Amino acid sequence: MFKTAKPTIGLLATAVLLTGCGGEEKDAGAAAKTGEVSPSASASGGAGGPSSGKKGVTHEVVFEVGGKGATRVMWIGNTNHFEQVTLPWTKTESVQLEGAELKVGLLVSVVPGYVKGPDGLLKLAPCSIKVDGKQVADNQDGKSPGPCEFKLKG
Template sequence: MRSAFTAAAVLVAATLLAGCGSGTTDGDKTNGGKVTASQSASPTAGAGGEKHTVTLAVTGSGTAKIGYNLASNAFETHKLPWTKTETLELTGAELRVGHLVSVVPGPVPAGDGMLKTAACVIKVDGKQVADNNGGKSPKPCEFLLK
């Protein structure tokens, strides 16, 4: 029980700190964790800004606490596998400094009965831009969308 509580507390702290990060993680795949209009598969420029479709995914079996920062933010329990897709429109300062998207997967049972971090992935306009190495990295998945 204590380890589950500790893991949940770490996940909450990581979610809160994710907004303070540089936007780069070991799992980032492009341009230091940044996507630009020329790199994304199909951004849509609206009258007020640039739109991107962002998908967060956590894989595994059973249920896990998942914290995420997208157009909306939440920390909830979900049945796995789980995905959340939202369209983000970057406007004003977000076009220059970016918008941090992140997903913090909670622990899931491993084959040996121990708990391990669930695997997470972030896709922007259909292109994978961040992951946590199939759950082998304890870091959350995060990406600075520009």
């Protein structure tokens, strides 16, 4: 009895794998033989691909620091940057959100350096961030002590 059960279980398991579990009703056997992948499988990274889900929400992010002269600026977009710049300064990046970033977000920020104010004293340079043409953060012309930051979400 057990000698005939093993081939039967093997055939049953193969039939289940070929037909899938509620997937598309295509000829699964023909697709398996030709190596075709269904559009739903390729969109989600394939059968063995990452399970990160959606991919590809892109935003145009513009970092700005105002003032005159030169200062050090740090900004975080696609990666972290820190450099000496001449003011006024603008940097534009395309930031693509993927996987979990679509739900939890991705922090973008710019930390301006100090510039000489009208009274001759050093003050934080004014900064702002625009996302897709809309201003989303600023430091109130340098009056706010923190950086300009915004959480992008998909």
